[in-house]
Each structure stands twice: as structure tokens, then as C-alpha cells.
Amino acid sequence: GGGAGSGHAVLARAHAEQESDPAAAARGAVRAAELFEGTGERLSAARAWLRAGTAHAGCGEKAAARTELARAAEVFGACGALGLHARAVREQRRLGVRAGRAAAQTDGRLSRREAEVAELVRQGFSNQRIAERLFLSPRTVETHVAHVFAKLGVSSRAAVAGRLAEVRGPES
Structure with a gap:
């Protein structure tokens, strides 16, 4: 068959x-x-x-x-x-x-919530602290972080910060 x-x-x-x-x-x-x-x-x-x-x-x-x-x-x-x-x-x-x-990577664009999570990752927040700050479950934050990693093509939290800096360019 x-x-x-x-x-x-x-x-x-x-x-x-x-x-x-x-x-x-x-x-x-x-x-x-x-x-x-x-x-x-x-x-x-x-x-x-x-x-x-x-x-x-x-x-x-x-x-x-x-x-x-x-x-x-x-x-x-x-x-x-x-x-x-x-x-x-x-x-x-x-x-x-x-x-x-x-x-x-998809198109590299983050959703509004993913961008919020990425920014908090860049600032050094743990998933638990991000969950508390955004009133989300820790599991939901894990999912958002995984999507951020995939869309930005990175495999670490430090790399998220680097990629966000590349996208923004030099800060004034």
C-alpha cells in the first residue's frame, strides 16, 4: 500500500x-x-x-x-x-x-510580546522574573524565549542581547 x-x-x-x-x-x-x-x-x-x-x-x-x-x-x-x-x-x-x-529563522520579526520578552532577556531578567513582570506563566515565557531564539537565529541569552544591539544600531 x-x-x-x-x-x-x-x-x-x-x-x-x-x-x-x-x-x-x-x-x-x-x-x-x-x-x-x-x-x-x-x-x-x-x-x-x-x-x-x-x-x-x-x-x-x-x-x-x-x-x-x-x-x-x-x-x-x-x-x-x-x-x-x-x-x-x-x-x-x-x-x-x-x-x-x-x-x-522565519522573517526575523518578533511579535510585540516576543519583543518585550527579548528586551527583558537583554536586561538580564530570568524567565521567572519575566513571568512575574509581564503576568505570564513561566512556561509561556519559556515558549516566547524559544521563539525569540529561533527568529533571531541565536542559541543563548547573551546572543539575544548582541542581536538586539545589531538591529538597533549604536545607541545615542
Whole structure:
């Protein structure tokens, strides 16, 4: 058969084969991605590309691993799947790929609330203090901080401050 149901079955098998037969896992994950793409399920296809990339890496096929991981990271970044994007980027880095900034960015523009959170991050506030100041839950602040990191293409609170300084230019 074909379609999403088959894609899930093929991907499940690839997950199961990852440790014992990474080459078979890679082939299966690529096939699952093809099935998901055929049904328009891009996020599921990206999950399959992530598995294919790690499986290719597991059997020493670095070029194929880089290709599949780049495809996965691109889709995760475009969909706002920040956790999965971060995982794909980590896997790319294990292969020596400098990745992360461009893949995670949308258009670089922050929402009003994200800009408020970014400014408080720049000032050195902890997530807890930001939550108290803006009357938000700490979890909501974590989400906003993750979005700020992704949109600005940074991976640390200090880098947020640097990026905001670049955008604003020299202060008068």
C-alpha cells in the first residue's frame, strides 16, 4: 500500500532497526518520507528525514546523513517545530555541519510580546522574573524565549542581547 498509514508503519520499523541495522533503518526512513510527502504530511516526512539522517550517520554515510538532516531541519524550522529543529541541528553539528541560524529563522520579526520578552532577556531578567513582570506563566515565557531564539537565529541569552544591539544600531 501507500499513504500516511503505511508511512507510519515503515517509519516505526526504521526506528526499531536503528540500533541493529542502521542501513536498513535509513532505507526505511527514506521510504517513509516519500510516503508522507505523497500525502502532503510534511512534518511527518521531516520526522522520517531526521530518522534517516541519524541512521545514515550510524552506518558512516555522512553525506547522505547531512542531506536528510538538512531537509528535516528546514521543514521543522519553517513549521515552528522548535524542539525537533533543535534536535536536527544537534545531529547536524555531530557531523560537523554549522547549522541553525538560517534554518530556524522565519522573517526575523518578533511579535510585540516576543519583543518585550527579548528586551527583558537583554536586561538580564530570568524567565521567572519575566513571568512575574509581564503576568505570564513561566512556561509561556519559556515558549516566547524559544521563539525569540529561533527568529533571531541565536542559541543563548547573551546572543539575544548582541542581536538586539545589531538591529538597533549604536545607541545615542
